Structures are given as C-alpha cells and as structure tokens.
Amino acid sequence: MSTFGQSGGRAGGSSGRSSINIGAFFKDWKPTTVLVVLIWSLTNLIQVVPNATVKDWQFLSSLSGEPLRREVMQRVEKQPGYEKMNDYQKEFAIKSEYENAAMGNNIQVLGHIKGHTVFTNLKLGLDLRGGSQLLLRAIPAPPQVPEITNEVMTGVKTVIDNRINSLGVSETLVQRAGKDRLIVELPGIKDPQQAKDRIGTTALLEFKEMVLTSDGGVTWKDANLTGADFKRAQANRGAAGNWEINFEFKEEGGKKFGALTKRLVGQYIGIFLDGQPVDRGPDGRPIPIERYPGVRVNEPIMDGRGQITGSFTSEQAVDLQQKLNAGALPVPIEILEERSVGATLGQDSIQKSLVAGCVGIAAVMIFMVAIYGLPGLIADLALILYTIATLAIFKTVPVTLTLAGIAGFILSIGMAVDANILIFERTKEELSRGRNLYVAIENGFSRAMSSIFDSNVNSLIACAVLMVFGTSIVKGFAVTLAIGVAISMFTAISATRTMLHLIPKEWGLFGHRFDGKKVGQPASKEAV
C-alpha cells in the first residue's frame, strides 16, 4: 500500500531531494496560481488585531438601539478634528463605528498571540448566532389595491425598512422574496415581540368625519386624508402630563385638512389607526369604535398642524410616532413564518458543527493516507488548500453560513476528495501500463477530467435548481455546496497535479518505481 517500502531511491534521502522536479513548478500557470490563491485566502481569512480593540468592538456590539447610538455619537465627537469635519466625513466616522459594533458580533477568535487576537469573521446565519427571521406576506386590499404589484411591494419594503431601522438593531436585513413576500432578518434581537408588533401593523392613519344615521346611530365616513399626507409626527408630553402626538401635514395635506376642518366646524372628526380609534382607553387598548366620541372641530385649522391625544403611555406614544414617521403600509401584511433561535442554541450548534467538521476532515485525511500513502498526503494538502480557499470565498462573497450551509460545506469536502481519488486511480492504471511518471500523471489527469467535469456539472445543476426554488435555508446549503464543487475542481486540477510532479522519481508512485525509462512490468500490480 505504501510507496516507501520498495523504492530504492529512499536510501539516499538527501540526494533524492536534489531530483525534485523544480522545472515542472514554473512550467505553466498552475503552481503560481496555487500559491497566489493560498496567499490571498490566508490574508483574506485571518486578521490580527490588538486585544483591546477586539474587547472594544465586543463592548459596542453588546449595546443596541438608543444606548448604542449615544455611545457612537460620543466617540465620534471625541475624535480629533471633529469640529472641522464636514457632514460627509461625520457620516463616514459614524458608519465606521457602527461597523465596529457589527464586527464585534461576528468574529470567531482563533487564538491570542502577544496581546493580539487572531480571528476570522465569517458571516453566520441566524440559526448559529441567534435571532429571528420573519417571512411576511402582503395581502391585497381591494378596492384601492386589488393586486400586489412591484410598486406596492417596493412601498411595503421601504416602510418595513424604516420601521426595522427605528428598532436600532444592527445588521438587519429586509429582502424581497417572490411576488408578495418579504424576508426580515433580525440577528441577536432580544425582544422579537416588540419587533413583530412594530412590523406587523399597517399603521394606516385615517381621518374620518362623523355622519349621523337615520336611526340616530353614528357611522364614520372616509375623509380622504391619511398618514401619507403627514410630514412628520412627534411624541410630546402635553401640558396635563399626558402623552400626545403632534403632527404636521405636508403642503397638500395641510390644504386638505384646512378645507375639511373649515367645512366641519362644530362637528366631529375621528382619527383611526388601522381601522380602530387611535385613542386609548384606561386599559391601554384602543377604545371600541361604538364608544369613540371623535374630536370636535372648534375652528378651521389652516396651518396644517394638529395633535392626537388619548391615554398613551410614553412607549405607546413613541411607538406611534415612529410608525407614523415610517409611513403607513399600503396594504396589510401577515406573518407567514417566524423562526427564532436563542443565542444558547446557536452557540451550541456552532461548537458542534466545528467539532464535527474537524473530526470529519481529519478522518478523511487519515483515510486518504491509509489508502494511497504519499499521494494521499498530497491529496490532504490539496484538501487543506481547498478548505482555506472555500472559507475565504465564503468570507468575500459573503456567504451567510447556516447550519445547513455548514453541512453542505462538509459534504463538499467528501466530493473534493473524489476528484483526487479519480485522478489517483487513473494515474495508477497508467503506471501499470508502463508509462513513465510524468506521462502517467498527465494522462491520469486528462482521463479523469471528463468524469470529474461531467459529474460536477451535474452537481451544479442540482445546486442551481435549489438556489432558484429553495427556501432561504435550502439556498444557503446550495450556495455553499456549489462554491465547494467549483473550488474542488480547481484544487484538484492545479494543486494535486503540481504536488504530484514534485515527488522525486526515485520514490515512485503507488508502488511503481520510476527510473526515467519505460518500465513495462505488470508484476508491480500486486504492490498496489
């Protein structure tokens, strides 16, 4: 099984080194490419930063929302030359502080050297770092919006984006999915309920006028004035200590509001949020519509300002303010799917996947050496290059690593080795036909290539389909597998081949000794 036992050249180990085929190294593009890829991957993947900086990042990332904003502003203001900065520079400084906060959440420490932390920062999915993922669906609201069009969805996305940003969670993601869906990702969120409350409501503010019915009852008639006519809203503590929301209309809306109030002096108008009276009862819930008195219009309001009063708590008032400022959703939405993973489960998953990955790779490496001896070791080196290069690509793209994605990656390791096995088996055959070492390796490669290529194209077909039709979990898996398959072709073609050529002729390969002449001795078959 081993190549060492029979090779006569082994005796002169040191003199054997001189015969290493250096010429092959520079013969074509491959060796150089391998080196470039290796260096690029390592520099891209591994970062070294002083411990104190990392601690500071982690401190920043432990904050969220308002405290984070305050801390960031303080830091930026303390920067030298802050007074001289223009707006663009200030914005840049703030952005980089936020990036540091995001960094603290996302680093995987590899070790510490002399007061420096060695780490990599792969992007981890919600199932690994904890967080919530929501799948939202926009529901058509006839007669105004009978159908969810592209424009409607763009509107929905903008509003949801604004609302999520007002939560102050870093690295949130709002993404279109299909015709009428949105995926919202909230990593590391501590209170998913608050997020859902804020996302889920339409926040459609409407003004209606009170109309008395013939039987003495009351109905509310649409006054064609909505929250979309607002310029901005602001929660304030009123004179009586109650919380109220002051609002200002846009020019157009102000005119409409003026005309409406002029027409209805002495009568009542109602303000409704998502179809319910905006006023809150003592229990903090909207008061029932049949008991809602509305607001008496004392005089025409021509300056386009107004206020909403009621028994708001400070949270409710601020929440309403933010909803109004973020704008109303053009259509109602529903939460189709919610997946929340606590940080503990995520940590547990990372740890287990890491252990499983390392054990898996190590076992495959041992297996390869056991089967092929020295060439097996070469395959192992190619495998290490493969692993590093793939992770570097994951970081650069960036690919969000989920649990399923890691499974895909580990599976692709098995497939990466397959290319090596195919090449080795072919090379072995060529050797037993009596070809010389160089020709055998080259033939082995070219013969193995057709099957490597065809089989990998098929795997890529499956991956492509998964990317198109899969849910987000499935997509993560497909992307990692596809990248893995593509890189495995590269490492097999370039790295394995280069290293095989580096084996001294005296050592032979797969038990075939090679002295530079054709050895046509089928007897060596037994040795394999």
Added chain:
Amino acid sequence: MFSKVNVDIVKYRKIWFGISLLITIPGVLGIIACMSKYHAPLKPGIDFTGGSILQYQFDKPTSLESVHKVLEDCGFHGSQVQQATISGQEAVVMRTKSIDTEAQKAALDKKLTEELGTFKAISVDKVTATIGPELLSNGLIALLVTFGGMVAYISYRFKFDYAACAIAALAHDIMVLVGIFALLGYFVGTEVDSLFISAVLTVIGFSVHDTIVVFDRIRENAKYVGNKVIDPVSKVEYKRTFGDIANDSVNQTLARSIYTSLTVIITLLALYLLGGVTTKDFVLAMLIGIISGTYSSIFNASCLLVWWRAQKSTSKPRPA
C-alpha cells in the same frame, strides 16, 4: 486494494435488482402506512402542515404534564410536549397547531410564566398553514427541473439511454430514501421538513455524480465492443459484448466508487454523531441516500444499461 477484484456484476443482475426490491418494498409499505395515518406519504413537519414548535428552558424543573395542561388551558388542544436536551440542559419541546396571532402567543407565554415560572426561549418556529402546499409544489418543481436538466445534460454528453438509466438509478435512490423515512415516520414519528427536500436534491446530485463516473468509463471502453479476445479458461475466441465492456468498466471504477463513498460517509457520520440536533435528520437522509446511490451506480445503473441495449438489439431485425 480492489484492483484484483473482478466481480461479474452484469451476470448476477437479477440478484442486484432483487436486493433493491427487498429494500424498496418495505419502504412502499411504509408509504402506504403513512398515507393512512398522516394522509401524506411521509410524516409532514410543521413546514408543510403549519404549526408551531416552541423550545423553552424553564428555570425551575417542570413536569411535562403541567406544561401540557397550560397548553390545553390556552386552547391548544392536541399539542405534544416532549423533553429534550439542548447544550447539556433540559428543555421542553412543545408542538402545537399553528399559533396564528401574536396575541395568542403572548397569552401562552404569560400563562406559562404564571404557572411554571420564568423560562428562556431556545427556539421558536411558527409556520402558517398557507405556506405548506407551496413549499411542497416548489420542491416537486425543483425535483422535476433537476431531472430535466440532468437528462438533457447526460443526453448531450453521453446518449439518451445513458441518461434514462442514470435517472432510473436515481429514482431507485429516492425511493429507498423516501421509503426508509416513511417507515421512520410511521414507527418513530420522524417528520420531514424543508431540509428534507434539499437532502433529496443532494442525493440526486451525488447519485448521478457517481453513476456518471461509471458511465464515463463505459463510454471510453465502448470502442472495444466487438473486439476478438480469447477466453483464458476455455481458450475459445469470442467477440466482446457490450455486457463484457460494462462489466469491465464497473470493475475498473469499483475502487474509486467505494473510496469516494467512504470519504463522504465518513464526513456525514461525523456530522451525524457530533453535529447539532437541528440537522440530525437531514444528515441521516443524506447518509441513506448516498449509501443507496453508491449501490445503485455500481449494481443497478450499468446492468440496466446493458439490459436496455440487449432489448434494443434483439428487437432490431438482424441482417442475415
């Protein structure tokens, strides 16, 4: 290691097909059993049916009955409550019908805190029932598109009969996988989720990958069909048939097939034994599929191709 092995695989094809049948028949029975029990060929998880899985870690020790009672009180009838160990700590897994509104969930959480003390939510999965059929149809479309893409590609690179046999071997692997999961679903209650669909698609990728390596060899060796060779035992000269060529090709690639599958199985085993709880069934599905894929590409695909070619040549009128 395997270079001296020379099994007459084509000759014993009835045995190989028989083994495949032996494995698939219980699977088919499992599917029928699942149809009567769950009205679906496999036990569908909440991804397909809609529903909620809540994993909570209570600060105080709690009995499963008390959790169940709270669920009943909150109107979640027919819920299942199980114990699980997550990161070394006990946790309660609640499976309920779909929790449609946030208010229902808030009420449940409040009641749980009141009755059983504070808890930490380890994971919350809620899926509305509307999404299930869509997921299923997307999965099936994905399956068909993959099939179509592969048939087109193999027909282009090889020939149509190669493609048909590769797909037949593939269908076998999917049957084995689905059958075993149907049995698991019926007896152990293993549910399938959207990850299962990706496991199936991966198995498809791998199985065809494996089959293509064998077919690549047959394609390469096919030029020797009709060559005259002398039988080493009887010393009679005969023409090599397509069956002989297929047999040689399978034997030549046998070592590679087994080594490759072993490396994949090693990595998957590591994932299965040491990896996270969440992907256990997913990895198991891939393990089953890959073992079956290796078997079918060695034993079924090429035998099928030989049989196909034999049928075609006998149906053609031979020139006198």
